[in-house]
Amino acid sequence: xxxLDARVVLxxxxxxxxxxxxxxxxxxxxxxxxxxxxxxxxLRALAGLTPIDTGHVALGGTVLEDSETGVRVPVPQRDLTMxxxxxxxxxxxxxxxxxxxxxxxxxxxxxxxxxxxxxRADEALARTGLSxxxxxxxxxxxxxxxxxxxxxxxxxCDPALLLLDEPTSALDxxxxxxxxxxxxxxxxxxxGVTVLVSHDPLDAFxxxxxxxxxxxxxxxxxxxxxxIARRPRTDYVAHLMGMNxxxxxxxxxxxxxxxxxxxxxxxxxxxxxxxxxxITSVVPHGDAVRLQLRGPVALVADxxxxxxxxxxxxxxxxxxxxxxxxxxTTFED
Amino acid sequence: MNGTVRDRPALxxxxxxxxxxxxxxxxxxxxxxAALLVRAPWSTFLDRVRDPAILDALRLSLxxxxxATLLCLVLxxxxxxxxxxxxxxxxxxxxxxxxxxxxxxxxxxxxxxxxAFGRRGVVGQWLDEAFGVTIPFTTAAVVLAQTxxxxxxxxxxxxxxxxxxxxxxxxxxxxxxxxxLVTFWRVTLPLAGPGIAAGAALAWARALGEFGATITFAGxxxxxxxxxxxxxxxxxxxxxxxxIMLSVILLAISVAVLxxxxxxxxxxxxxxxxxxxxx
Numbered sequence: 001x002x003x004l005d006a007r008v009v010l011x012x013x014x015x016x017x018x019x020x021x022x023x024x025x026x027x028x029x030x031x032x033x034x035x036x037x038x039x040x041x042x043l044r045a046l047a048g049l050t051p052i053d054t055g056h057v058a059l060g061g062t063v064l065e066d067s068e069t070g071v072r073v074p075v076p077q078r079d080l081t082m083x084x085x086x087x088x089x090x091x092x093x094x095x096x097x098x099x100x101x102x103x104x105x106x107x108x109x110x111x112x113x114x115x116x117x118x119x120r121a122d123e124a125l126a127r128t129g130l131s132x133x134x135x136x137x138x139x140x141x142x143x144x145x146x147x148x149x150x151x152x153x154x155x156x157c158d159p160a161l162l163l164l165d166e167p168t169s170a171l172d173x174x175x176x177x178x179x180x181x182x183x184x185x186x187x188x189x190x191x192g193v194t195v196l197v198s199h200d201p202l203d204a205f206x207x208x209x210x211x212x213x214x215x216x217x218x219x220x221x222x223x224x225x226x227x228i229a230r231r232p233r234t235d236y237v238a239h240l241m242g243m244n245x246x247x248x249x250x251x252x253x254x255x256x257x258x259x260x261x262x263x264x265x266x267x268x269x270x271x272x273x274x275x276x277x278x279i280t281s282v283v284p285h286g287d288a289v290r291l292q293l294r295g296p297v298a299l300v301a302d303x304x305x306x307x308x309x310x311x312x313x314x315x316x317x318x319x320x321x322x323x324x325x326x327x328x329t330t331f332e333d
Numbered sequence: 334m335n336g337t338v339r340d341r342p343a344l345x346x347x348x349x350x351x352x353x354x355x356x357x358x359x360x361x362x363x364x365x366x367a368a369l370l371v372r373a374p375w376s377t378f379l380d381r382v383r384d385p386a387i388l389d390a391l392r393l394s395l396x397x398x399x400x401a402t403l404l405c406l407v408l409x410x411x412x413x414x415x416x417x418x419x420x421x422x423x424x425x426x427x428x429x430x431x432x433x434x435x436x437x438x439x440x441x442x443x444x445x446x447x448x449a450f451g452r453r454g455v456v457g458q459w460l461d462e463a464f465g466v467t468i469p470f471t472t473a474a475v476v477l478a479q480t481x482x483x484x485x486x487x488x489x490x491x492x493x494x495x496x497x498x499x500x501x502x503x504x505x506x507x508x509x510x511x512x513x514l515v516t517f518w519r520v521t522l523p524l525a526g527p528g529i530a531a532g533a534a535l536a537w538a539r540a541l542g543e544f545g546a547t548i549t550f551a552g553x554x555x556x557x558x559x560x561x562x563x564x565x566x567x568x569x570x571x572x573x574x575x576x577i578m579l580s581v582i583l584l585a586i587s588v589a590v591l592x593x594x595x596x597x598x599x600x601x602x603x604x605x606x607x608x609x610x611x612x
Contacts, residue, residue, distance in 0.1 A: 049504055075507040082508040088501055092523040101519070106510030157509065 002060055003027070004161055004193045008045045009054035009067075010038065010217075017042055017217035021195070023210075025060075025160070028187060028194040030208035030225075032201060034236060038217045039197040043165050046195060047082050048075040059193070060160050079108045080161035081154035085170050087146035089138035089153075096121050096134040099153045106157035124156040128186060144175035148182050155190060162187070164196040168203055180206055201240045205229070213237050230254075231331050235298075244299050244323075250332050257290065259327035260301035263320040264311050271322040275299075279317045282308070289313075293321060366584065373581045374574040381578050389556045390564035391582070397472060397560060398540035401479035402487075405536045408480075409487040410529060414517060416488070417495035418503070435485045442481055443549025450477065450550075474551035475558050479540035487536040494528020495521065531594055538590045542583070 003024040010017040017038035023029045031039045044050045046057055048065065056066040059080065064073045081102065089098050099121035103109045112120065125131050130148060138146055147167060154162060167183060168176045184206050187194055198204055204211050205225045213221040213234065221233040232238040232254060238245030244260070246253045267274075277295035284290070289308050293299040299321060303313070313319065374381065381387065415421070416428060434442060450457040450468045460466045468474050502524065506516040522529070544562040551558040553567065561583055568576035 047508055049507075074512075075504075076510050076512050080508065082505075084501065084505065086501070088499075088505045090502060090505075090520055090524075092526075101506070101511070102509035105512075105515060109510070111510070153509070163508075 004046075004057075004059055004195070006046060006057040007055035008042050008052050008057065010041055010045055010050070011053050012038065012041060015217050017214075019212075019214065019217075019219060021212070023193045023195065025193055026191055027210060028196060028208045030196045030198060030204035030211045031214050032198055032204045032211060032240070033214035035199055037214045039199070039214050040165055042214070043082075043163050043195065043197045046161070047080060047163055048073065048078055076105070077107060078161075079159050080163060081106065081108075081157050081159045082163040082165065083147075083150050083154045083167050085166040087138070087143075087150035089141075089146055089149055091138050093137070094134065095130070095136050095138075095141070095149050096125065098138070098149060099124055099156050102153055102157040106159065108159040109157040121156065124152050128152050128182075142175070143171050144179050147171060147179050151183060151186065155186060158192070160192045162190060162192055162194045164194065164198075166198055166200075167196070169198070169200065183207055230329070239300065242300075246297060251330060252332070253328050253330050255323050255328045257300040257302040258288075259323050260299060260303075261322050261324075262291075262301060262303060262307070262311060262313065263322070266320050267322065269322055271324050273323040273325065273328070275321050277319060277321050279313060279315055279319060282314055293319070369577060369580055369584060373577050377574070378578055381575055382582075384575075386555060387564065387575070387579065390559055390561050390579075393472070393475070393556065393559065394541055394561040397475045397479055398537055398543075401476050401483055401540040402533055402537040404476065404480045405484050405487040405540075406529070406533060409484055409532075409536075410491055410522075413488045413491035413495060414521065417492045418500075418521075431488050432485050434482050439482055439543065439545030440549055443478060443546035446474075446478055446481060446546060446550040450474070469550060470552045470554060470558060472551075472557055475547055475560060478546040478550045479543045482543055482546055483536040483540040486539050487532040490532035490535060491525065491529050494525040494532070497528075498524045534590050534594045538587060541586065 003022070005022050007020040008017065015036075015038060019031075019038075019042045021029065031042065033039050041050065045052045048057075051072065052065060052067060054067045056068075057064045059078070062079075063069075063071050064078055065071060089095070090101065093101065096118060100114070100117035103112055103117040103120050104114065105111060109117075109120075122131070122134060125134050128148070130145075130152060133141060133145060133149065138149075141149065147170075151167070164183070164187070168179050171179055180203060187196075187207060194207075196203065196207055208225060211223065211225050211228050212219045213228070213236065215234060215236055221228060221237055223231075228237060229241050231252065232241055232243055232245050233252065235245055238254060243254045243256060261271075266276075275296055277293035277297070277299060279291050280294050281292040282289060285302060287305075288302040289305055291301045291303060291313065293301060301321060307313070311319070412427075412431070416424065416431075447454060447469060449455050450460070452458065452461055452467055452469065457468060460468070468477065498521065502520050503516055506520045507513075511519065542562060543560070544566065547558065547560060548563055548566075553559045553563045559567065561579060565576050565579045565583070568579060
């Protein structure tokens, strides 16, 4: 097939990572999951920076690595580029020469001569609105500018596969949104396969066509961002989406934290969903306050600051929690 | 320096037991150098420098130590890269071997070089028979002796510089399609540039001062193998004033190297700063 076809098995001490991916050209796949789930290890294995223990990686019909036949194409000969968590611009080169570096050597860019590489680098910088930075060195750029240049450097090679490893996680919060918008604009018009790794769901939902959730080395759910958001299958995904998830056999029930009502005394209510729970954490959440509740079920509830004061809600307090059935979305496996 | 005075109230007085030996140690370094300057024959300095024998020695010293440093760079930088960036069997042994000339008395190095490259030496005999080439007591022998003693300085400081350079730059270069040799030339070497310059300066200074291995392996032939240190030793037998003057010249050159080293260390600051920013 064209595009990326891979099964990557890696053993990292107690953790076994086993991920199968099939991504057609033009599609952006986001691997999301908690820290330590093996996302970045899987991505480095796709790049060839670390060998896979079992499995294969094929790109555009070419086998890059296969544990059975022992094929292992060295990184420089793979038609891919990677944007790392840190921009890692070569500090001794100007922005132009950083971009030209890939154009001179990368198989996807046709390994053009120095002069051609420079003029193509200038074109790439002009297309992405970064011409002003061409003569500067990395030390004279802001964090956000550096990550944008690193993205242009990777995209300019026109590889068959673009790997993005937590591209916004090392940035200041204020800059993250700008860089994310930049990535969205330029990764979306990129014609090859993109695999993005992030622990920030916003990266995934803004950039990706498809999301694969990686927990403890396994893909626990896969689908469009919309499907994932509406029908989370694991607690991790539900909490990522800011949703409560309850599972009853094949039936999944989700509701928003704002749909939860709390009482100090057992209420007389028509709500079918009523539990006696203990508050385990109280943290501000935007204008509201987010409470973690434990008991027969585990819930997240958002309540107003006034309610926290009126009901004297704090850690260790036992409360009654209810959810109206009309607020619950039910779906089956 | 001011810090020691200001720290005193917080951590207690600076102990006299540490200050006294420090002062004596410093004097031990300073007094001989000062004495050299005090006793130098300043009035006849220029006349003495015009002596052709001295000019020969100075020219020979500068030539051989520069060639030796270039040889160290050509052979030592790749070796340092192998030690810093790859793993292979016997790596510990190689590293130990590289540092042997640091601890070996130079005279022993000279004898060892004779055993290897002398007319009847292990390699020298073959060189003589096959090509009619003899090395001992030639200028080439001086260069070889200097390279032998200076190599560890270069390899060790370049390896250190390569180790502190962020290996993730190598990974980025690889994902941008650069083969390892391209990465070495275009990324690794420029990033380690200041460290390499510092290593080269150290190696050059060591080669310039080389005496023991040179006199053993290359002898003291005027104009051919008699470098400045050998010329000083020679002059000490007959004309102390000339020996002092030559010493002052070598001292001046050493200080100049030290200054150059210092500016290349401050020059390294950009690499360090950028590494921090990127992290």
